[in-house]
Amino acid sequence: MSLPIWLFVLMLIGSSYAIYVSIKAFITKKKESWPKHFPQKRELKDKDEQSRRDFVANVSHELRTPVSIIKGFADSLIEDYEVLKDEKRKQFLAKIQKNAKRLNTLVEDLLALAKLEKPQTTLSIELFDLCKLVRNIEEEFLLRKETPLPKFVLKCPNSPVFTRADPVKLVSVFENLIDNAMLHAEGLSYLMICIKEDTKKKQIICEVEDDGIGISQEDQEMLFERFYRVEKGRSRMRGGTGLGLSIAREIIKAHNGEISIQSKTDQGAVFSFHIPKS
Numbered sequence: 001m002s003l004p005i006w007l008f009v010l011m012l013i014g015s016s017y018a019i020y021v022s023i024k025a026f027i028t029k030k031k032e033s034w035p036k037h038f039p040q041k042r043e044l045k046d047k048d049e050q051s052r053r054d055f056v057a058n059v060s061h062e063l064r065t066p067v068s069i070i071k072g073f074a075d076s077l078i079e080d081y082e083v084l085k086d087e088k089r090k091q092f093l094a095k096i097q098k099n100a101k102r103l104n105t106l107v108e109d110l111l112a113l114a115k116l117e118k119p120q121t122t123l124s125i126e127l128f129d130l131c132k133l134v135r136n137i138e139e140e141f142l143l144r145k146e147t148p149l150p151k152f153v154l155k156c157p158n159s160p161v162f163t164r165a166d167p168v169k170l171v172s173v174f175e176n177l178i179d180n181a182m183l184h185a186e187g188l189s190y191l192m193i194c195i196k197e198d199t200k201k202k203q204i205i206c207e208v209e210d211d212g213i214g215i216s217q218e219d220q221e222m223l224f225e226r227f228y229r230v231e232k233g234r235s236r237m238r239g240g241t242g243l244g245l246s247i248a249r250e251i252i253k254a255h256n257g258e259i260s261i262q263s264k265t266d267q268g269a270v271f272s273f274h275i276p277k278s
Helices: 007-028 039-079 085-117 130-141 167-185 231-240 244-254
Strands: 126-129 153-154 162-165 190-198 202-209 258-263 267-278
Touching: 039 085, 039 162, 085 244, 126 130, 130 153, 130 167, 130 190, 162 167, 162 190, 162 267, 167 202, 167 244, 167 267, 244 258, 244 267
Parallel strands: 153 190
Antiparallel strands: 126 162, 190 202, 202 267, 258 267
């Protein structure tokens, strides 16, 4: 026997709100008391406290939006169910489903970021060929359903490029950089991934380049901050949680590497990061 639609909607609202409250409560947990014998660190503590408050405000705002949309359409379904046509009901349910997915993605990204920001991040280190990994990413990219799909260019040395790293997390870095370009690089027609070796510094340099609209110098300074968006309203309409680049940065930091961006307005962008060789 299938659940009545009103009961399904109520369950969806309840679970969504529970996630919202749980995440907010977790982040706003009671702060630690200030040690009296270390007054010289008070300024740093105040900065940490302000960062924590800013983060809580951002999380609350990001969670509130999909929860409010889900609640609004669910209320309309329950109150006007008898008078709504089937087509309208499907539209409302589609909106609920879309924002439930958005809420789930946001929670997953928050949990991923929380794990990466622990003092000791756990990495599953393996020895593997980075070029082979990127070729697999290329194959999966070409299966995407976005229309039009930008041209994908891959530049790798002819010989294998071995590294000791966490392959799953590095795939996440590449996917976040690709998704960032797909979502926000207006006028995008090609994406290029370039893998290079710096034998002197014993590093592998990875670049993800696009030919989109580019990013201003002012925005570049804040780009890897959590929830930062170049165009806030338009970014939310396109999707994304505002955490992808922050997650990428934390993964590269965990590998003792660095990530950066080079871009000029109307001249595309190049995200580059380096990790140690094997």
